[in-house]
Amino acid sequence: MPRSQLMTMFVFLIILPHIALVSSSSLRPGYYSERCPDAEIIVRDVMKRAFVREPRSVASVMRFQFHDCFVNGCDGSMLLDDTPTMLGEKLSLSNINSLRSYEVVDEIKEALEEKCPGVVSCADIIIMASRDAVALTGGPDWEVRLGRLDSLTASREDADNIMPSPRANATTLIDLFDRFNLSVKDLVALSGSHSIGEGRCFSIMFRLYNQSGTGKPDPAINPMFREELYNLCPLNVDQNVTGNLDATPTLFDNQYFKDLVAGRGFLNSDETLFTFPRTSKFVRLYSKDQDEFFRDFVEGMLKMGDLQSGRPGEIRRNCRVANSATVDHLVAEPQNRMESNHKSI
Ligand code: HEM
Numbered sequence: 180m181p182r183s184q185l186m187t188m189f190v191f192l193i194i195l196p197h198i199a200l201v202s203s204s205s206l207r208p209g210y211y212s213e214r215c216p217d218a219e220i221i222v223r224d225v226m227k228r229a230f231v232r233e234p235r236s237v238a239s240v241m242r243f244q245f246h247d248c249f250v251n252g253c254d255g256s257m258l259l260d261d262t263p264t265m266l267g268e269k270l271s272l273s274n275i276n277s278l279r280s281y282e283v284v285d286e287i288k289e290a291l292e293e294k295c296p297g298v299v300s301c302a303d304i305i306i307m308a309s310r311d312a313v314a315l316t317g318g319p320d321w322e323v324r325l326g327r328l329d330s331l332t333a334s335r336e337d338a339d340n341i342m343p344s345p346r347a348n349a350t351t352l353i354d355l356f357d358r359f360n361l362s363v364k365d366l367v368a369l370s371g372s373h374s375i376g377e378g379r380c381f382s383i384m385f386r387l388y389n390q391s392g393t394g395k396p397d398p399a400i401n402p403m404f405r406e407e408l409y410n411l412c413p414l415n416v417d418q419n420v421t422g423n424l425d426a427t428p429t430l431f432d433n434q435y436f437k438d439l440v441a442g443r444g445f446l447n448s449d450e451t452l453f454t455f456p457r458t459s460k461f462v463r464l465y466s467k468d469q470d471e472f473f474r475d476f477v478e479g480m481l482k483m484g485d486l487q488s489g490r491p492g493e494i495r496r497n498c499r500v501a502n503s504a505t506v507d508h509l510v511a512e513p514q515n516r517m518e519s520n521h522k523s524i
Pocket of ligand 1: 235239242244276277278345347370376379381382446448
C-alpha cells in the first residue's frame with residue numbers, strides 16, 4: 180500500500196475520535212408523541228418565522244446537521260459555547276465566521292422548554308429543523324427518527340480534524356464520507372444541500388487566484404462565471420462578502436447540479452464532484468432528475484442523522500450550555516443504545 184494511503188488510514192483510525200453507527204433502533208419516528216406531542220409543530224413554526232425574517236437563516240440552520248453529526252455523532256455538541264475549561268466547536272476552522280443563525284435554535288429551544296420542559300434534546304432540534312429548512316424551501320419533506328441525547332462536552336480539535344475544507348477534492352470527500360458509512364451517492368446527494376444558502380469569498384479566493392499553487396484560477400470554472408466571481412471577490416475584498424451557492428439560493432431544487440454541469444459551482448468541493456468520474460455520473464443524473472435527487476437526499480440525511488457516538492448524554496436546558504456536570508443530572512443511557520449493533524470506525 181502506498182505511504183500516503185497508509186497515512187490517511189492512520190489519521191482516520193488513530194487520530195479521529197471513535198465514532199460508532201449505532202443501530203437506528205434506538206432512534207424512532209414519533210419519539211416525543213407522548214411527552215411533547217407538539218414538538219415537531221413547534222419547531223416548524225419557529226423555522227417558518229425565521230424563513231420569513233431572513234430566508235438564508237434556514238439554510239444556515241440546515242448546515243448544522245452536517246457539522247453536528249460528523250463530529251462525534253449527532254449530539255448537539257456544535258451548539259455549546261466555549262467555557263474557561265472547554266474549547267468547543269464554534270471557533271474551529273470550518274465554523275468560525277461561518278456557521279450562523281444559532282439564535283434560531285435558541286428560539287426553538289425556548290418555545291419547547293415553555294411547552295414541555297426538559298424533554299426535547301438540542302440534537303433532535305437540529306435534525307427536525309434541518310428537515311424543515313428543506314421542506315420550507317421547496318424540497319422534500321420526510322419523517323425523522325428522534326430520541327438523541329445532547330453531549331456533555333465539545334471539542335474544537337475534533338472538529339478541526341474532521342470537517343472538510345472547501346478546497347477538498349472528490350477523492351478526499353469520498354474517503355471522508357466512507358468513514359461514516361456514507362456512499363459516493365450519499366456524498367453527491369448530500370452536497371446537493373448547497374442548493375440553498377451562501378458561501379464567503381474566503382472559501383473561494385484560492386480557486387480564483389491560485390488553484391493548487393499555480394497562480395491561476397481553477398480551469399473548471401466557466402469563464403463567464405469566473406468573471407462574476409472576480410467581480411464579487413476582487414483580491415482586496417472583505418472576505419466575509421458572500422455569494423450564492425447556486426443560481427436559486429432560497430429554493431431547494433436540482434439547480435445546484437445543473438450549475439455544476441455548466442462549470443458554475445461556487446466551491447471547489449462542489450465543482451470537483453463534476454470533474455471526477457466516480458461522482459460525475461450522480462451529478463449528471465441529479466441535474467436531469469430532481470425526484471431522484473430528492474429521494475437520495477432524504478436517504479442520506481436519515482443515514483447521517485443516525486450517527487451516534489454512544490457516549491452518555493443529557494437533555495440540555497439551554498443548547499449553548501451543558502447542564503450541571505453533577506452525576507445525578509445525567510440521563511442514563513437507555514439499554515438499547517449500549518447494545519452494540521454498530522460499526523466502529
Ligand atoms: C461535502 C463536503 C462539504 C463541504 C466541503 C462543505 C463546505 C461548505 C462551505 C465552505 C460552505 C460556505 C461556508 C462559508 O464560506 O462561510 C458551505 C455552506 C453550506 N453548507 Fe456545506 N459543505 C459540505 C457538505 C455539506 C452538507 C452534507 C450539508 C448539509 C446536509 C451542507 C450544508 C451547507 C449549507 C446549507 C450551506 C449554506 C449555509 C449558509 O448560507 O449559511 N454542506 N459548505
